[in-house]
Amino acid sequence: MSAEGLEKKKTIDLRKKHIGPSCKIFFSHDPIKIVQAKGQYMYDENGQRYLDCINNVAHVGHCHPDVVKAGAEQMGFLNTNTRFLHDNLVLYAQRLQATLPEKLSVCYFVNSGSEANDLALRLAWQYTGNKDVITLENAYHGHVSSLIDISPYKFHQLSAAAEQNLFVHVAPSPDVYRGKYRVDHPDTATAYADEVKDIIDNVHKKGRKIAAFIAESLQSCGGQVIPPVGYFQQVAEHVHKAGGVFIADEVQVGFGRVGSRFWAFQLQGDDFVPDIVTMGKPIGNGHPMSCVVTTREVAEAFMASGMEYFNTFGGNPVSCAIGLAVLDVIEKEDLQGNALRVGQHLTNLLGKLKERHSLIGDIRGCGLFVGVELVKDRVKLTPATAEAQEVIYRLKEQHILLSADGPHRNVLKFKPPLCFTAQDADLVVEKIDLILTGTLVFMSRA
Amino acid sequence: MSAEGLEKKKTIDLRKKHIGPSCKIFFSHDPIKIVQAKGQYMYDENGQRYLDCINNVAHVGHCHPDVVKAGAEQMGFLNTNTRFLHDNLVLYAQRLQATLPEKLSVCYFVNSGSEANDLALRLAWQYTGNKDVITLENAYHGHVSSLIDISPYKFHQLSAAAEQNLFVHVAPSPDVYRGKYRVDHPDTATAYADEVKDIIDNVHKKGRKIAAFIAESLQSCGGQVIPPVGYFQQVAEHVHKAGGVFIADEVQVGFGRVGSRFWAFQLQGDDFVPDIVTMGKPIGNGHPMSCVVTTREVAEAFMASGMEYFNTFGGNPVSCAIGLAVLDVIEKEDLQGNALRVGQHLTNLLGKLKERHSLIGDIRGCGLFVGVELVKDRVKLTPATAEAQEVIYRLKEQHILLSADGPHRNVLKFKPPLCFTAQDADLVVEKIDLILTGTLVFMSRA
Structure with a gap:
């Protein structure tokens, strides 16, 4: 004050x-x-x-002293890019990995949820060789242009009737209160997943191919929507069959917020593992940082493109020190x-x-x-x-x-x-x- | 150690x-x-x-004590988003503005040069209602997907022959040592600017329209290229006539690095003012932050779309405290x-x-x-x-x-x-x- x-x-x-x-x-x-x-x-x-x-x-918690201390100390020592070796980077990646299913083992550190979701799309495009993306009604995935394209929450705000991009397909929000299939439906998970399957079939009829299905593990801006258990498993099956990947956006809902599990996608059960997970907001308690985690296979395919990925600030020693401190506090408290x-x-x-x-x-x-x-x-x-x-x-x-x-x-x-x-x-x-x-x-x- | x-x-x-x-x-x-x-x-x-x-x-300088102190102190007080009023945000915007020509008066704070350049494109698209972008040979403007599209330095790295996007047009790099027009040419500025004019004419013949010309004020990854004086003025004239805007990317070269001026675009002379300037890397001495500055007209047109712009971390009190400290040190030392x-x-x-x-x-x-x-x-x-x-x-x-x-x-x-x-x-x-x-x-x- x-x-x-x-x-x-x-x-x-x-x-x-x-x-x-x-x-x-x-x-x-x-x-x-x-x-x-x-x-x-x-x-x-x-x-x-x-x-x-x-x-x-x-x-x-705002201005948590352990997080502030970790950031302030590291700022005084070193803050540089990941073209040099640094322990904070690898120790933090290892700690994050330990919270996730084993096959999600490769990290890319970036600066915001938007950068994370954009990179997730690039990974999906490169890995699958396909272009089309299925997103949910009312979804919000970030503010860079590629993400406005896949965020009906945003593109519907445009006063001029914005054209929906040809490669973007919108599936119904799995909202069992107000959505297409409600609590009185005998199997909402299957009903909503079948909607995704129908979209895939239509995309194929047009000679197009699916790169990814992307969804927040729980829709946030979309109205705090909790998808029925089993929905993600079925969607993943349809999407994998079509050659696409499943991107779970944990930017709003990850890091223990949901209480019973560390990641919100885990609420669907241990038999569900996304191909790509994006993280953001809470990861640094306010420090601008973010992460994409994926499988070895997706990461290798991305490298095979021949294009280096360099992020000036992503994964710097200060961000990683802060990220480690946040994980420590979640555990300790x-x-x-x-x-x-x-x-x-x-x-x-x-x-x-x-x-x-x-x-x-x-x-x-x-x-x-x-x-x-x-x-x-x-x-x-x-x-x-x-x-x-x-x-x-x-x-x-x-x-x-x-x-x-x-x-x-x-x-x-x-x-x-x-x-x-x-x-x-x-x-x-x-x-x-x-x-x-x-x-x-x-x-x-x- | x-x-x-x-x-x-x-x-x-x-x-x-x-x-x-x-x-x-x-x-x-x-x-x-x-x-x-x-x-x-x-x-x-x-x-x-x-x-x-x-x-x-x-x-x-690495870990400058004034910058570390400003960041550490503010981290302990408050680090939140710009949906609340905060003095650091407005004072920093005012200080940045004072380094720029008067008409560049409206700031958007973001987290990286990539986010800045992507937002610059969104501003240009919305303001002009046009889509096509002219970029320079060997240019690099960032790692999000929209910027790979306009970065020949990157998209030429792709092993699979990547398709150049239809809306992207590549002008010759104004490199007077190795480029198309060299020191022995009587008027390299006009010769290179005329190349841009030719591109515009061709775009118009195809029934398309120019939203923006984007260039680093001095090409960095492109080979430390210093455009001939007068080039930007002539390009701006052609681009404005076509209804587009001029985006000067100062991510690598701004904040006094060029010595004689604070911004590298000012090397072209005081008669040149871009419509949009993007900043990054040095702005926070390593802290993940970045900025887009534009005119009132462009900003109002962006707002008229009806779409809110919200950036979770951009412009937070810690970033702004650090940004202010960096400006102080540049001046003091x-x-x-x-x-x-x-x-x-x-x-x-x-x-x-x-x-x-x-x-x-x-x-x-x-x-x-x-x-x-x-x-x-x-x-x-x-x-x-x-x-x-x-x-x-x-x-x-x-x-x-x-x-x-x-x-x-x-x-x-x-x-x-x-x-x-x-x-x-x-x-x-x-x-x-x-x-x-x-x-x-x-x-x-x-």
């Missing part, structure tokens, strides 16, 4: 002048100026504390266990809230990745978009940071730092309860 | 096992293990000191002035060497961005590729790090940290002199 600093209005004015207007801010009518953060708390310029339920990047326990507590509390508030249509979550879908009608599932926004703004007044996402922006999204406590969960659920109780009154004022 | 650490062989073995084989290492037959660095020096695991003539990323003075000294010494060694075909440089092109024949310009490799390896034995690049890998490339001294220049030139004197003897042993 720095004593000095610009007046908030001055900060806003300079931002308007010098920062791209496409870069949106939370609560744009009355944005928050955050000057410090610790654990699951953020502090504004007046020392007001906010409970942070959304910053999944600050995975082990049993944050995966905490995610499981607190996540379960949060989901239970929200479940009780659902019994009393008809606006809550669905509660779904694994560990500290939880979605609360608000609907105006539990049969028609009419999205309660404005109400979700109201809840978010009212929570902000209570100094609680939550966001709403999904294609209808009606899903309250919990993805707090993993040091989130049961008491934090109690507090936020209590506040939501109060807000929902008063919602109609408040809305009528709007 | 850590006392502990893996045996070098163990580091190599783990690297082979867990790091993508496409990620190449310097001196692959006997790679160097670097454990520490300071200023223009790097140290291996045995405490051996290497003079670093190549790491342009460590711009103000007059590193731009040092680049000018030491660069001139280095170029003079190399010029004298050229008089005595026929292998040296050309010396070209601005500040501490210098190329020494080795040729077997000064008339035919036959590239002395193997000899360049010999020089590099022999210098390594002398604990001096230099590299060779360019389409024929025959250009010795100087781009040291800007704290490089006249004594450092004396040493490396003396060693090159000794190596060249003994080259034939050495080569006959090979």
